[in-house]
Amino acid sequence: xxxxxAKPDKPDTASDNFAAVSARVPGAGKVADTRRQAxxxxxxxxxxxxxxxxxxxxxxxxLMREVLPLAAAPEATALARAETAAKLHAIxxxxxxxLVDGVLAPDLSDLAGLEAGLSIRSLSEAxxxxxxxxxxxxxxxxxxxxxxxxxxxxxxxxxxxxxxxxRPLHILHITSGGAPAAxxxxxxxxxxxxxxxxxVESYVAGEGASAYQVHDSAVISVGDHARLDYVRIxxxxxxxxxxxxxxxxxxAHAHFNAFGITTGGLVSRYQxxxxxxxSHSEVQTNGxxxxxxxxxxxxxxxxxxxxxxxxxxxxFRAVVDDRGHSVxxxxxxxxxxxxxxxxxxxxxxLLLSDEAEVDNKPELEIFADDVTCGHGAxxxxxxxxxxxxxRARGLPQKEAEAMLIQAFVxxxxxxxxxxxxxxxVTAAAVRWLEARQ
Amino acid sequence: MAAVQETVDRVRQIDVDQYRYGFxxxxxxxxxxxxxxxxxxxxxxxxxxxxxxxLQWRLEAYRRWLTMVEPTWARVDYPKIDFQDLxxxxxxKPKKTVGSLxxxxxxxxxxxxxxxxxxxxxxxxxxxxxxxGEPDTPSRKIAVDAVFDSVSVATTFQAELKKAGxxxxxxxxxxxxxxxxxxxxxxxxxxxxxxxxxxLNSAVFSDGSFVYVPPGVRCxxxxxxxxxxxxxxxxxxxxxxxxxxxxxxxxxxEGCTAPQRDENQLHAAVVxxxxxxxxxxxxxxxxxxxxxxSEGKGGIYNFVTKRGDCRGANSKISWTxxxxxxxITWKYPSCILRGDxxxxxxxxxxxxxxxxxVDSGTKxxxxxxxxxxxxxxxxxxAGKSQNTYRGLVTAHRKATGARNFTACDSLLIGDQCxxxxxxxxxxxxxxxxxxxxxxxxxISEDVLFYCIQRGLSQEEAVGLVVNGxxxxxxxxxxxxxxxxxxxxxxxSLEGSVG
Numbered sequence: 001x002x003x004x005x006a007k008p009d010k011p012d013t014a015s016d017n018f019a020a021v022s023a024r025v026p027g028a029g030k031v032a033d034t035r036r037q038a039x040x041x042x043x044x045x046x047x048x049x050x051x052x053x054x055x056x057x058x059x060x061x062x063l064m065r066e067v068l069p070l071a072a073a074p075e076a077t078a079l080a081r082a083e084t085a086a087k088l089h090a091i092x093x094x095x096x097x098x099l100v101d102g103v104l105a106p107d108l109s110d111l112a113g114l115e116a117g118l119s120i121r122s123l124s125e126a127x128x129x130x131x132x133x134x135x136x137x138x139x140x141x142x143x144x145x146x147x148x149x150x151x152x153x154x155x156x157x158x159x160x161x162x163x164x165x166x167r168p169l170h171i172l173h174i175t176s177g178g179a180p181a182a183x184x185x186x187x188x189x190x191x192x193x194x195x196x197x198x199x200v201e202s203y204v205a206g207e208g209a210s211a212y213q214v215h216d217s218a219v220i221s222v223g224d225h226a227r228l229d230y231v232r233i234x235x236x237x238x239x240x241x242x243x244x245x246x247x248x249x250x251x252a253h254a255h256f257n258a259f260g261i262t263t264g265g266l267v268s269r270y271q272x273x274x275x276x277x278x279s280h281s282e283v284q285t286n287g288x289x290x291x292x293x294x295x296x297x298x299x300x301x302x303x304x305x306x307x308x309x310x311x312x313x314x315x316f317r318a319v320v321d322d323r324g325h326s327v328x329x330x331x332x333x334x335x336x337x338x339x340x341x342x343x344x345x346x347x348x349x350l351l352l353s354d355e356a357e358v359d360n361k362p363e364l365e366i367f368a369d370d371v372t373c374g375h376g377a378x379x380x381x382x383x384x385x386x387x388x389x390x391r392a393r394g395l396p397q398k399e400a401e402a403m404l405i406q407a408f409v410x411x412x413x414x415x416x417x418x419x420x421x422x423x424x425v426t427a428a429a430v431r432w433l434e435a436r437q
Numbered sequence: 438m439a440a441v442q443e444t445v446d447r448v449r450q451i452d453v454d455q456y457r458y459g460f461x462x463x464x465x466x467x468x469x470x471x472x473x474x475x476x477x478x479x480x481x482x483x484x485x486x487x488x489x490x491x492l493q494w495r496l497e498a499y500r501r502w503l504t505m506v507e508p509t510w511a512r513v514d515y516p517k518i519d520f521q522d523l524x525x526x527x528x529x530k531p532k533k534t535v536g537s538l539x540x541x542x543x544x545x546x547x548x549x550x551x552x553x554x555x556x557x558x559x560x561x562x563x564x565x566x567x568x569x570g571e572p573d574t575p576s577r578k579i580a581v582d583a584v585f586d587s588v589s590v591a592t593t594f595q596a597e598l599k600k601a602g603x604x605x606x607x608x609x610x611x612x613x614x615x616x617x618x619x620x621x622x623x624x625x626x627x628x629x630x631x632x633x634x635x636x637l638n639s640a641v642f643s644d645g646s647f648v649y650v651p652p653g654v655r656c657x658x659x660x661x662x663x664x665x666x667x668x669x670x671x672x673x674x675x676x677x678x679x680x681x682x683x684x685x686x687x688x689x690x691e692g693c694t695a696p697q698r699d700e701n702q703l704h705a706a707v708v709x710x711x712x713x714x715x716x717x718x719x720x721x722x723x724x725x726x727x728x729x730x731s732e733g734k735g736g737i738y739n740f741v742t743k744r745g746d747c748r749g750a751n752s753k754i755s756w757t758x759x760x761x762x763x764x765i766t767w768k769y770p771s772c773i774l775r776g777d778x779x780x781x782x783x784x785x786x787x788x789x790x791x792x793x794x795v796d797s798g799t800k801x802x803x804x805x806x807x808x809x810x811x812x813x814x815x816x817x818x819a820g821k822s823q824n825t826y827r828g829l830v831t832a833h834r835k836a837t838g839a840r841n842f843t844a845c846d847s848l849l850i851g852d853q854c855x856x857x858x859x860x861x862x863x864x865x866x867x868x869x870x871x872x873x874x875x876x877x878x879x880i881s882e883d884v885l886f887y888c889i890q891r892g893l894s895q896e897e898a899v900g901l902v903v904n905g906x907x908x909x910x911x912x913x914x915x916x917x918x919x920x921x922x923x924x925x926x927x928x929s930l931e932g933s934v935g
Contacts (some may be wrong), residue, residue, distance in 0.1 A: 051755070357863070361860065362873070363859045366847070375873075379869060
């Protein structure tokens with residue numbers, strides 16, 4: 001006989017967290033209402049599971065089981081640990097914005113001497129001021145709802161019309177350590193018309209941090225004739241969870257070039273909805289997952305073409321070793337007015353072990369007839385003949401494999417425009433390969 | 438002027454309402470009362486003089502069905518079906534016990550003649566040449582099992598098949614004459630608990646075809662079933678079971694039509710294929726159920742479960758389908774590649790026009806070693822239709838050396854239709870090699886211009902391009918079907934351009 005699956009006396013962490021967040025970041029008016037509704041949505045659905053089509057391959061009910069309590073605001077010891085981590089993961093030539101345990105740490109961030117046209121605020125400031133532009137994420141998804149209900153802090157970056165940022169911005173999420181806890185953050189990146197910026201966002205752990213949960217989100221808008229280069233690096237601790245949702249809106253004649261690499265974390269999911277709302281724009285999103293152990297990484301991209309004459313390219317590569325599990329779900333929606341759309345999506349995966357798993361679901365949904373759309377998916381092992389070729393020239397097995405894998409992921413990494421960041425990402429891939437040997 | 442008259446005729450033909458097979462046959466029929474209950478299941482079973490084990494099997498399915506909910510994941514949209522407002526059994530009223538073809542109601546025979554299905558095998562058997570002016574008899578022999586509403590009315594070439602040892606008969610007969618085979622294989626590929634419509638079918642199926650090809654036999658002719666829904670408000674639930682024993686081969690064709698009616702009719706069939714060691718089954722379908730009129734009124738709901746099990750080593754199952762009919766199509770002919778070195782193939786052309794909705798595709802489930810599969814799907818959407826390819830390719834942990842190649846292409850004709858692709862690709866084995874590619878486009882203006890400039894009409898040019906687009910699949914069809922399918926394609930696309 002089946003035993004009832006109800007969990008009666010289980011504490012409701014979402015409610016407890018909500019009380020804690022409300023005390024810290026009250027919010028007002030629409031912000032407060034939206035948060036309350038989002039909490040209701042999450043409590044009604046709960047953690048997503050495989051019966052929810054969008055979460056078919058990432059069953060958080062089985063993987064995450066529960067939402068951890070809200071992380072405490074960082075104290076001196078936490079900030080000290082974070083500072084060490086920040087030095088370790090510093091990137092040259094960038095303006096750094098550091099979030100420690102989900103809270104913007106001004107002392108660790110370069111907030112002084114902002115160039116003209118650049119404005120940086122904390123999310124809590126924006127929320128308390130009742131700025132509802134940070135709310136434009138669809139809370140139908142339970143994890144977006146959870147994040148909306150509980151977001152405590154983040155950065156709000158606004159780049160004025162016509163401004164070109166000389167230095168890339170680096171949003172660094174650091175979990176300082178201490179008791180396992182959950183962080184709920186949201187950032188907003190808004191580029192005005194003809195603005196140009198590069199933003200890199202990375203997720204790292206301080207010493208001793210292991211089983212924590214990052215619940216992040218981003219609201220990104222790219223104005224007409226603007227260009228945003230966005231690089232995302234997930235290097236969380238081996239036991240950590242990272243669930244990030246993003247909504248991107250791209251104006252006319254604009255460029256959005258995004259890249260993501262995941263080497264860290266136990267379970268991670270990046271779900272982004274990119275909407276091309278102005279014609280003659282170009283969107284490029286590329287990604288690389290390098291997984292081993294029992295890592296599970298999910299990339300879910302929805303590309304909405306609402307207007308004519310736009311192009312989008314999605315390229316995704318996964319290398320999966322041990323019992324790793326990589327998921328790619330891509331959907332290109334071409335609405336009826338979006339004639340002359342040119343959309344392509346390609347996902348490729350390398351399986352390095354018999355216990356690894358790769359699931360791909362590249363979807364096309366097309367309502368316009370004058371379009372060129374395509375997708376491709378390929379899954380396989382390393383080519384034996386190539387390995388043989390390299391080994392015949394004296395390379396040891398592992399080195400030969402590393403060389404082929406590096407070439408495989410390198411094709412995606414090449415899409416990063418900024419030389420410095422491209423090298424940084426390549427270095428992250430090389431580190432992963434070296435650790436494998 | 439001749440040209441003007443030609444244009445008028447052409448325009449008249451273009452009307453989507455011109456469904457060629459929309460006539461109704463007026464014959465008396467015997468129906469079970471409307472609605473579904475245990476009593477109806479018992480009634481159907483009793484009507485068929487079924488043994489008790491069959492009744493119990495049906496009842497178990499019925500009880501399970503009561504606990505199930507209709508699937509909603511497909512990209513199709515239709516008003517909720519009232520399952521109590523359907524007739525689950527309709528049979529042409531027998532005048533007396535039917536002993537030979539001559540005793541069948543001549544109305545039914547006429548129906549099949551109108552459809553171009555030769556049930557009269559006599560002429561061929563006796564070697565009589567058709568006189569000039571008479572309809573041509575097929576040059577190759579095809580044994581036909583004709584299913585009219587819920588019952589099988591005639592099966593041809595019984596004697597010749599018997600000589601080869603091939604069993605080809607209505608499944609209701611097989612339950613009586615070959616219970617050991619039916620009991621062994623029925624529900625072994627699509628179990629009674631499989632899905633909402635398959636479970637419903639298990640409870641109420643009334644007839645269908647049964648084929649058993651003994652070891653080492655190459656079936657001497659193509660086998661064919663022709664399905665016809667005639668009665669009003671009836672659901673057609675047929676069940677087909679094909680078993681190809683070790684080293685045998687069989688090619689099976691299936692065709693379907695229905696009269697034009699304003700209400701929607703439900704067709705929920707189950708097809709099970711079993712291929713043992715070294716056996717091969719080739720299953721071809723030309724589905725041309727009534728698609729509804731140009732306003733989207735009426736038409737058949739085609740909710741079908743088709744699955745083949747490559748149970749033995751080196752076995753092969755190949756599905757070929759040309760889907761032009763039905764208001765809604767919901768079908769995914771699948772292959773379970775269980776035996777080592779087994780092979781599954783799926784070739785499909787799905788054409789939707791008017792308000793048709795198609796959600797179709799395949800599943801290739803790789804379980805054995807060195808299994809391979811190939812999927813070629815061509816979707817063509819015109820009018821205000823929605824055409825979705827949905828497919829699953831999966832390699833189990835132990836499926837070393839699994840190979841798949843998938844190409845699914847969509848063609849959009851007109852800007853009111855939609856074409857969608859939803860593939861699921863799951864690899865759990867490092868040596869699996871899966872390739873998938875999909876494209877969506879419209880017919881290139883350059884190509885059309887080229888054809889028109891050389892004197893083809895716009896419609897002819899589109900027909901030419903479309904036939905080229907679907908060539909890969911047409912080539913897989915047996916010859917007689919290929920010709921029919923080619924005609925069908927141009928008919929179903931009429932009215933889509935201009």
